Amino acid sequence: DIQLTQSPSSLSASVGDRITITCRASQSIVAYLNWYQKKPGKAPTLLIYAASSLHSGVPSKFSGSGSGTEFTLTISSLQPDDFATYYCQQTYSTPWTFGQGTEVGLK
């Protein structure tokens, strides 16, 4: 199975901050990497697919980059609604796997 490791596992930030979350794969997944936002009691929502493509309706403050084994999700200016847990997912090979999540909290 392809392992995805997110860093950090948690971070504290302030409104207006720019943050970056990293997702590292145990082998190359080309660009088959997606990012999701999850809030407590809610289903995940897709932010970024294919490493860098912004899902429709998602604000442009979210951006993704990377290829091969290293990927990043950047939020350019954190707003109160962005405090959540973020997951990366690889769809390069089955079983599809998720990272362990990065919890973004208010400093």
Place this chain on the structure above:
Amino acid sequence: QMQLQESGPGLVRPSETLSLTCIISGDSLRGYYWNWVRQPAGKGLEWIGRIYNDGGTKNNPSLQGRVTMSIDTSQRQLSLQVTSVTAADTGIYYCVRVDQLKSGASDLWGQGTAVTVSS
């Protein structure tokens, strides 16, 4: 607009079979396939498997052959069965749409249904 709605028993006894249903409403099923994903209590997301509109499936080996998925396209209904459940199967179960043009990304999720395995 498509919507996904899961339903299930809520409580399942250990060693029994968990059965969930997902109703797909709205847009055509064409161009999509379907995942089941779960979030065990206190843990991250886990991919259970996928099913295509023609009924073809791919399961996560971690569930050790306990999973059966099916689809009834005429009824717009997905089904998931997990046999021989244990407490480790407790969690939130989601049915999820995958857009074939988005590299396997899960672009629409049901609201999830909670399952507790307990005697």
